[in-house]
Amino acid sequence: MTPAALVRSLLLALPAMLVAGACVLLDAPAGATALVVGLAAFAPTLNSLTRTERRRTAAAERSREFAQVLIDAIPDPTYVKQQGGRYVMVNEAFARYHGMSKADVLAGQLVGRAEDTANRALSLEEDERILAGAELRKEEHTQRHHTGEEVFRIISKRRGVYLDGKPVVVGIDHHITEWRVAERGHKQALEREVQLRLRTEQFVQDLIDLLPDAIYIKDAQSRLVMVNATAVRLRGMSREELIGLNAMDLAPRAGVGETSLLEDQQVLRGEEIVKEEQSVLPVTGEECFRVVFKRRCFDVDGQPVVVSIQHYITEWRQAERELNRLAQEDALTGIANRRCFSAEAQRAMDTAERHGGALTLLLVDVDHFKRVNDQHGHNVGDEVLVELARRLRAVLRKSDLGGRWGGEEFIALLHGGPQAALEFAERLRGIVADTPFPTATGPLRVTLSGGCAEYRPGDSLSSLVGRADEALYLAKSEGRNRVRAERPAMPG
Numbered sequence: 001m002t003p004a005a006l007v008r009s010l011l012l013a014l015p016a017m018l019v020a021g022a023c024v025l026l027d028a029p030a031g032a033t034a035l036v037v038g039l040a041a042f043a044p045t046l047n048s049l050t051r052t053e054r055r056r057t058a059a060a061e062r063s064r065e066f067a068q069v070l071i072d073a074i075p076d077p078t079y080v081k082q083q084g085g086r087y088v089m090v091n092e093a094f095a096r097y098h099g100m101s102k103a104d105v106l107a108g109q110l111v112g113r114a115e116d117t118a119n120r121a122l123s124l125e126e127d128e129r130i131l132a133g134a135e136l137r138k139e140e141h142t143q144r145h146h147t148g149e150e151v152f153r154i155i156s157k158r159r160g161v162y163l164d165g166k167p168v169v170v171g172i173d174h175h176i177t178e179w180r181v182a183e184r185g186h187k188q189a190l191e192r193e194v195q196l197r198l199r200t201e202q203f204v205q206d207l208i209d210l211l212p213d214a215i216y217i218k219d220a221q222s223r224l225v226m227v228n229a230t231a232v233r234l235r236g237m238s239r240e241e242l243i244g245l246n247a248m249d250l251a252p253r254a255g256v257g258e259t260s261l262l263e264d265q266q267v268l269r270g271e272e273i274v275k276e277e278q279s280v281l282p283v284t285g286e287e288c289f290r291v292v293f294k295r296r297c298f299d300v301d302g303q304p305v306v307v308s309i310q311h312y313i314t315e316w317r318q319a320e321r322e323l324n325r326l327a328q329e330d331a332l333t334g335i336a337n338r339r340c341f342s343a344e345a346q347r348a349m350d351t352a353e354r355h356g357g358a359l360t361l362l363l364v365d366v367d368h369f370k371r372v373n374d375q376h377g378h379n380v381g382d383e384v385l386v387e388l389a390r391r392l393r394a395v396l397r398k399s400d401l402g403g404r405w406g407g408e409e410f411i412a413l414l415h416g417g418p419q420a421a422l423e424f425a426e427r428l429r430g431i432v433a434d435t436p437f438p439t440a441t442g443p444l445r446v447t448l449s450g451g452c453a454e455y456r457p458g459d460s461l462s463s464l465v466g467r468a469d470e471a472l473y474l475a476k477s478e479g480r481n482r483v484r485a486e487r488p489a490m491p492g
Helices: 003-026 030-072 092-098 102-106 114-131 177-209 229-235 256-268 314-328 338-355 369-376 378-395 418-434 461-477
Strands: 078-081 087-090 136-143 150-161 167-175 214-218 224-227 273-280 287-298 304-312 359-366 401-406 409-415 448-454 483-485
Touching: 030 087, 078 092, 087 102, 092 102, 092 167, 114 136, 114 150, 114 167, 150 177, 177 224, 214 229, 224 229, 256 273, 256 287, 256 304, 287 314, 314 338, 338 359, 338 401, 338 409, 338 461, 359 369, 359 378, 359 418, 359 461, 369 378, 378 401, 378 409, 378 418, 409 418, 418 448, 418 483, 448 461, 461 483
Parallel strands: 448 483
Antiparallel strands: 078 087, 078 167, 136 150, 150 167, 214 224, 214 304, 273 287, 287 304, 359 409, 359 448, 401 409
16 A cells, blocks of 8 residues: 555544544553554654645645646647546636536536537547547537537547546647638639639630631630630531640641741730631632631630631622622623723733734624524524624633623634634634524524724724724625625825
């Protein structure tokens, strides 16, 4: 038995022993008297042990008070438990968190709360593992029972030795509610930002998909990051296939990709590109015309991008081309009309005036054309004119000009003198007279008459046509189906 235990035992037993001694003194035999005398002799030793125990008790109390002050300085709830879950020491933060005094906690009121019974079995099981030498560290998300407040905490438990030398569980609940709530707020804000970004991108995508122009959006490396539905349709590729391709991947032929890359770099430096292009659609092979606009913009992250808008003007260019054609071609026969022939003939005459060179004008007329219309109808008459224009084009050289002068009259400006022109005209007359014209009413024999006039320095087109018309009149007066040259110029 330790001295402290002995002292405690003696202190407990001493009152009874003193009472018994008093009773013996009233009527005590000799042995009892000796016992009392022995106890009196032991009194100094007993007093010394009592003083030692008191000092030790006082030191233990001071140690406990110091430990209490120490854990009270810890801002997180801290506690010490014995085996079985009894709290032997808690700090102010622990008591405050549970909404009761430290004395109530040590008295067992926390353990006895009905709302804690669900977790008590798990806590006791953990305590047993800790007392056996294990360590525990876990994060827990709960609610305070008396306030309903949401709580996040990291629970740490380790084995320790109490003041009496017995093993205990030392635990600390590190509250991280503020950080977890802030983290959750940041996550929610980030999710809202992501959702806003996605909605913004989808809105932009939906918006550009409504536009009829092809739109390509490229990053600083000229890689596609967004295209609209028109671009997808024209390229014949899916949106997923197009995203990530660069200017070189999209180039239809060598040189185009390099040009596009250079333009993109210009745009990223703040310039704007506006140009018209003519190309062939990769899907259909159709000719297309477009006006390309390239400008710098900034995406939702503030990064510069190249926005390329391709405004297709194919219909307008084709209509313009058709108008030009109609302005230059005879609507019925497709050969040059009078206006176009006059402009081209005047340019040829101007060249001959400056540089020399022989030119001869040929004017031909279908013989008895009115009779064709009267007997077979105007539709057949139109067929005759179309076929005559075709045969005229077939014998013309690339350097010659041909056209419809009006009605059943056709005209040609030939490079060469009158003799060469007469030979050409005779060849054309033979082709017309020797081969019947196919018409809706059957083959039809057609003849023509023609007149030639040689270009003279200083001639106007009207004067040249006038002389050729005189030669044509001469051919008709001689019986038609023949070609005549103008009369020689009178000397002087």
